[in-house]
Amino acid sequence: MSDAADALFGHQEQVLILAAEECPLDRFDELHKFTTSDEHIIRKLMAHGPVLLRGGRGSGKSAFLIEAYLRLRRALKGLVFPVYLSLRYLPLLRAEGSEYDRHFCKILSEKIEAELREQKVGATFVSTENISELHLNLQELASQMDMRIVLLLDDAAHIGREHPQSEFFDIFRTVSTSAVSCKASIYPGVTKFGIRFDVYNDASVIDINRDERKKDYVNCFLQVMGARYVELLSRVSKSRSIDQRLFALLFGRAVCGNMRAFIFTCNLLEEKRGVGYPEITDCFLGMASNYYWPLLEEVAPKLGMYEPLIPLTEEIGRFLFEICAERNTSYVLIHREIMQRFAKVFEILEYAGFIGKREASRAMKSGGRGAVFAVNLCNLLDATVGRRLTLDQSQTWLSTKDVAEVHSLNPRISGMQMPELTEGGDLRVLKLPVDLLAKSRAYPYGLTEDKITRLKDAGISTIGELAEAPDFKILSIEYIGRKNLKRIRDVQYQAIWM
Amino acid sequence: MSASVQRFSRLSCFSASATSVAAVELQNLRTHVTSLSKLAIKAIRSKSTDKLVVAPFLGRSLLECVFAALLIRIDKFRGAAVSRFAAHQNYDPNLPQKHSMSWQGDVVPRERPEPDIWAPTVKPDAVSRALFSDYCIDIFWASATVEMLDYIQDNGLLVDVTPFSSHAPHALFARYKGQAMQLYSLFSKGLHGDYLMMRVSPFDALTADEALRQTLDILVQMSLISHFVADSIDCLPRAQAIAAYESAKELSDV
Numbered sequence: 001m002s003d004a005a006d007a008l009f010g011h012q013e014q015v016l017i018l019a020a021e022e023c024p025l026d027r028f029d030e031l032h033k034f035t036t037s038d039e040h041i042i043r044k045l046m047a048h049g050p051v052l053l054r055g056g057r058g059s060g061k062s063a064f065l066i067e068a069y070l071r072l073r074r075a076l077k078g079l080v081f082p083v084y085l086s087l088r089y090l091p092l093l094r095a096e097g098s099e100y101d102r103h104f105c106k107i108l109s110e111k112i113e114a115e116l117r118e119q120k121v122g123a124t125f126v127s128t129e130n131i132s133e134l135h136l137n138l139q140e141l142a143s144q145m146d147m148r149i150v151l152l153l154d155d156a157a158h159i160g161r162e163h164p165q166s167e168f169f170d171i172f173r174t175v176s177t178s179a180v181s182c183k184a185s186i187y188p189g190v191t192k193f194g195i196r197f198d199v200y201n202d203a204s205v206i207d208i209n210r211d212e213r214k215k216d217y218v219n220c221f222l223q224v225m226g227a228r229y230v231e232l233l234s235r236v237s238k239s240r241s242i243d244q245r246l247f248a249l250l251f252g253r254a255v256c257g258n259m260r261a262f263i264f265t266c267n268l269l270e271e272k273r274g275v276g277y278p279e280i281t282d283c284f285l286g287m288a289s290n291y292y293w294p295l296l297e298e299v300a301p302k303l304g305m306y307e308p309l310i311p312l313t314e315e316i317g318r319f320l321f322e323i324c325a326e327r328n329t330s331y332v333l334i335h336r337e338i339m340q341r342f343a344k345v346f347e348i349l350e351y352a353g354f355i356g357k358r359e360a361s362r363a364m365k366s367g368g369r370g371a372v373f374a375v376n377l378c379n380l381l382d383a384t385v386g387r388r389l390t391l392d393q394s395q396t397w398l399s400t401k402d403v404a405e406v407h408s409l410n411p412r413i414s415g416m417q418m419p420e421l422t423e424g425g426d427l428r429v430l431k432l433p434v435d436l437l438a439k440s441r442a443y444p445y446g447l448t449e450d451k452i453t454r455l456k457d458a459g460i461s462t463i464g465e466l467a468e469a470p471d472f473k474i475l476s477i478e479y480i481g482r483k484n485l486k487r488i489r490d491v492q493y494q495a496i497w498m
Numbered sequence: 499m500s501a502s503v504q505r506f507s508r509l510s511c512f513s514a515s516a517t518s519v520a521a522v523e524l525q526n527l528r529t530h531v532t533s534l535s536k537l538a539i540k541a542i543r544s545k546s547t548d549k550l551v552v553a554p555f556l557g558r559s560l561l562e563c564v565f566a567a568l569l570i571r572i573d574k575f576r577g578a579a580v581s582r583f584a585a586h587q588n589y590d591p592n593l594p595q596k597h598s599m600s601w602q603g604d605v606v607p608r609e610r611p612e613p614d615i616w617a618p619t620v621k622p623d624a625v626s627r628a629l630f631s632d633y634c635i636d637i638f639w640a641s642a643t644v645e646m647l648d649y650i651q652d653n654g655l656l657v658d659v660t661p662f663s664s665h666a667p668h669a670l671f672a673r674y675k676g677q678a679m680q681l682y683s684l685f686s687k688g689l690h691g692d693y694l695m696m697r698v699s700p701f702d703a704l705t706a707d708e709a710l711r712q713t714l715d716i717l718v719q720m721s722l723i724s725h726f727v728a729d730s731i732d733c734l735p736r737a738q739a740i741a742a743y744e745s746a747k748e749l750s751d752v
Contacts, residue, residue: 036751040711047708048700049680079702142698179698200676204712211660359663363648372663401654 020063021086021154022490028070032063033223035216041206042068046076048148050176051183052199054190055208056351058260061185062086064208065152068183072150073119081121081145084152085111087168088497090467093158093427100167102129108151109134112141121145135174142179149180155497156184158302166194173202188357189347210257211358212249212374213400221248221262228263232270241276241391250394253330254284254377256356261376264291281381281389288382295352301429302496306344308419313348319412320355321383324375327404330397333362335370337408342418346373354379366407429496430464437463437491447491454480455488466492499539499752506714506746507532509739510721511567514732520570520577524732527567534560535749538714542707542752553706554688557713561682564717565605568724569629571732572638576604576627606679607631630675640667642726649726649736657740661719674716681713711750718746 023031034042038060044051045068055061065084072082091103109127116125123144126137142149153172157165172182173196188207193199210217222244225233236247251269255261268286272279293314300310320332332355339346349355350373359372377397381389406413434455439446447455458477460466466488474485511528513521538556541549570577576599583589583597602608607626614620615632625633644667650657662670684701693699724730725739734742 043704043708044712047705048702049684049705049709076702076704146698148698148700148702178696178700181700198676200672201679204677204680205673207664209660209664213658214660215658357664359647359659360666360669361644361647361663362651363644369644 020060020066022493023066025066025070028066031227032067033220033227034067035220035223037214037216038064038220041208042071044204044206045152045183046072046080046150048150048181050172050181050203052203052205053183053185053208054188054205055185056188056258056353056356058258058353059208059210060259061208062154063259065154065183065185068150069152077119079147080150081115081119081142081147082150082152083108083112083115084154086154088155088493090430090464090496093496097167101131101171104168104171105129105131105134109137121147131171131174134171135177138175138180139177151175151180151182153182153184157186157190158497165190165192166197169193169197169202173197176202187347188350189344209356210252210259211356212253212257212398213358217252217257218245218248221252224259224262225266229266229270232266232275235275239275242280246394247275249398250280250377253374253398255287256353256374256376258353258356261287261291261353265378277389277391277394281387284378284381284389285387287376287378292352292354292376292379296348299348299352301432302427303348304427305421305423306348307428308421309345309348312342312416312419313345315416316342316345316413317349317354317379318383320349320373320375320406321379323404323406324380325383325385327402328396329402329404330375330377330380331358331372331400331403332375332406333364333370333372333403334406335364335368335408336361337368338406338410338413339371342416345418362403364405364407366405368408370405372403426464427496430462430467432463433461434463434466437466437495447488451480451484451488454478463492463495467496499748500536502745502748503532503535503539505742506535506718506721506749509725509734509742509746510564510717512571512725512732512734519581520574520732523570523577523581524567527563527570530563531560531567534563535714538710539749539752542710547703549703549706550688550693550701553710554685554701557710558682558685558689560713560717561678561685562599562601562605564721565629565678566599568720569599569604571724572629572634572727572730573627601682603628605629606675630671630678635668635671635675638727638729639671639723641728642723643667643670645728646723646726650740655740657744661715662723674720677712677716681709681716684709711752714750715747718743718749721746 020028020032041053041064045053045064053061053064069082069084072080085108087107089103089107092100095103106127106129109125112125113127116123123141125141126133128134128137138149156168168184172184176182199205210220225248233244236242236244242250251262251265255265265283265287269275269279269283272282296310296314300307303309324330324332346355350357353376355373355375357371358374361369362372364370380397381387408414434452437447438449438452454477455466455474458473460469460474471485474480474488475482480488507528510531511524513524515521534556537552538560541553541556580597580599583595589595605628607628607630609624609626611632612620612624615636628634643662647659647663650659665673687693688701693701722739722743725733725736727733733739
């Protein structure tokens with residue numbers, strides 16, 4: 001790994017708590033901050049009613065669900081029984097139909113039983129592997145407790161596997177009643193809801209979109225810095241070239257508002273002595289080469305049938321950054337015909353944080369209408385001649401006025417072809433050797449060589465086998481204790497789900 | 499907050515004429531929307547459980563009054579017809595009236611939409627004039643949304659367009675429709691006493707507050723878009739509509 005990558009991923013503890021769902025609950029409040037707009041979302045998650053929380057990778061979906069869970073436990077104890085459940089469970093990725101239902105009921109039942117014990121609620125829940133029974137048992141539980149139930153279901157839909165999603169949304173609809181409300185996090189690319197689920201009538205959809213045009217955008221990133229990067233913030237406040245608000249705006253915008261990428265960027269800058277534009281330039285370029293492009297490499301084996309789209313995604317991504325660099329703007333307006341043709345490619349680019357959708361329909365000077373995207377400033381800087389960020393340059397890019405237009409007749413993009421996609425098959429990531437979970441650019445959360453050797457010696461040689469191995473099997477390996485197990489599971493979850 | 503309430507009621511119930519039938523209806527609705535909004539804000543701010551009694555009435559009435567105003571501003575025929583039926587000598591307020599404004603029919607369509615709404619084979623009865631019918635969305639709302647976003651963009655206005663711009667116009671209105679229907683149903687069950695029959699009521703203080711806030715949000719946003727409907731004469735000058743929206747959107751921040 002390069003020095004820059006070492007610096008980027010050097011903060012092991014911080015890297016691991018990048019994912020809200022892996023943050024210890026006793027440190028959650030300390031490390032997660034929410035703005036006024038965020039409060040609206042959290043309130044909706046706490047209130048009764050079905051909600052779908054939609055956002056890209058690292059946008060903060062899990063953080064919102066966990067915050068709502070914690071607040072319900074604290075503020076509405078005795079009135080509401082919240083259950084937070086991560087659906088990162090391998091059989092759910094592979095199963096279909098009644099088998100999916102059975103796995104879902106099983107893990108939800110187990111979680112409810114655990115929550116009843118944990119929250120010391122004097123009620124019993126009858127475990128089941130049947131959806132109709134689950135529906136009835138939940139009603140019965142609510143009656144026993146005299147409380148409404150909120151099910152916060154995280155990672156409900158995997159980007160690479162669309163098939164089981166109709167089963168999930170069927171369950172979502174069946175289980176939602178006057179006493180039970182489901183809240184689930186999904187990705188923007190989730191479009192197949194099945195025939196029984198009407199997305200606009202059966203749920204309220206909340207889009208998590210940290211948009212630089214919102215009034216509390218800067219405060220959001222400042223608060224996170226205040227919680228996690230006190231020393232860095234103090235250095236910024238003493239800087240003559242950048243103030244705190246401009247810093248928060250620039251860094252937030254640099255990663256299209258993606259919270260996880262923001263943390264990575266701050267980690268990288270923290271390693272440097274200064275906080276001036278030369279250091280910020282290095283930091284952004286480091287993100288482009290050590291974070292963004294490797295991310296496509298990391299995401300590829302999790303995309304299932306969409307994996308063949310990766311080369312095209314990279315080609316279109318590079319094209320967008322080049323065209324924005326030529327026009328000296330950080331926004332691109334793409335004709336709707338291109339959007340329709342390459343819809344999944346744009347979803348992958350958005351999912352990985354290369355771009356962030358800002359407007360669904362804007363008139364183009366060259367005719368027709370299209371969607372506006374913000375592009376991340378790290379890859380944009382990498383695509384500019386000279387690759388040097390200055391105050392003037394950053395202010396030009398922070399302006400929302402100019403957009404680069406890509407018309408459907410653009411010779412470069414009109415010549416690109418979608419590869420053929422074939423349905424079915426397992427995700428390739430499951431067949432990859434566990435050696436890949438070692439610390440690397442693609443898997444920065446990696447395991448030590450020693451742990452990988454021990455896993456292999458115990459007969460666990462692929463990521464899929466690791467995911468299937470029960471906890472007791474891993475704990476039976478010499479020198480692997482509970483703490484190591486959590487670390488191994490975190491890395492495995494990151495590899496398969498994120 | 500009082501200024502926000504006034505601007506919201508003007509935005510939703512604006513009439514360009516002072517003397518038409520619609521003007522009288524809109525003035526009456528405006529007075530009502532002002533009072534309902536004030537009471538809704540008071541309810542959200544209140545710590546008393548009394549809000550569980552009043553919130554269903556306030557929420558449902560706000561939905562009905564504002565949607566009636568929007569419909570009258572867009573479809574003059576419907577507003578005038580309701581008024582004429584109500585003025586008839588045989589009109590009896592103690593009896594159900596077939597021609598009164600109704601949720602099912604005037605706000606949401608009674609009929610399931612055809613897959614191709616403009617196919618020549620569509621029967622005339624299936625062409626709904628309800629505020630959220632596919633026809634109304636296609637003819638009025640979608641183009642008004644585009645017009646509004648272009649106006650804000652072309653004039654370089656510093657307006658937060660994120661509530662409108664992240665979805666294509668038809669999807670935005672499918673979303674408004676779904677949310678409005680869910681809220682109407684939630685409030686109606688409160689009015690009809692359904693929650694009193696339940697051992698575990700889903701309508702607690704938190705849910706009531708959030709439902710009222712969401713109601714205000716949808717109504718304020720749709721009221722702004724209504725001023726960009728090309729065929730409506732009851733529109734504020736665009737800059738004034740935007741200014742009124744900027745103030746009215748604060749309502750749900752309580």
